[in-house]
Amino acid sequence: MFRVTRWARGGAVAAMAMAMAAFAVGTPTRTAEAAQCFERYVPPPVDERGIQCPGDPAVWKSYTFASNNFGYYTETEDLGDGDTIVKLGYRHQDGRIAISVLACTEDDGCQELEWNGVDFPFGH
Numbered sequence: 001m002f003r004v005t006r007w008a009r010g011g012a013v014a015a016m017a018m019a020m021a022a023f024a025v026g027t028p029t030r031t032a033e034a035a036q037c038f039e040r041y042v043p044p045p046v047d048e049r050g051i052q053c054p055g056d057p058a059v060w061k062s063y064t065f066a067s068n069n070f071g072y073y074t075e076t077e078d079l080g081d082g083d084t085i086v087k088l089g090y091r092h093q094d095g096r097i098a099i100s101v102l103a104c105t106e107d108d109g110c111q112e113l114e115w116n117g118v119d120f121p122f123g124h
Contacts, residue, residue, distance in 0.1 A: 050062040058076045059074070060076070083106075099116045101114040
């Protein structure tokens with residue numbers, strides 16, 4: 001059974017938008033953590049390479065997001081027992097930000113908990 005605490009409506013979406021804005025303007029990274037980051041490919045529908053940095057939450061951002069301030073950004077929180085919360089964001093070139101919060105389990109895959117209504121490049 002998936003263990004999810006009650007989400008305040010829009011709270012996770014607002015927090016994700018703030019996190020994406022912080023990374024876009026260049027949040028400092030601790031050297032020890034930066035040394036542990038590695039390249040990671042995320043399969044379709046994202047279908048992009050990027051940089052994964054460990055932690056809780058673990059952060060992945062596409063190379064286009066890291067280089068050009070648009071593209072994909074994710075935060076993955078490990079809840080234990082193979083359960084995770086994934087916050088997926090996409091900053092469009094026109095400034096719009098699409099955000100989806102997913103509850104994922106090893107057995108059942110991912111189920112969307114929240115979405116801010118802005119389409120991702122792969123649709124919604």
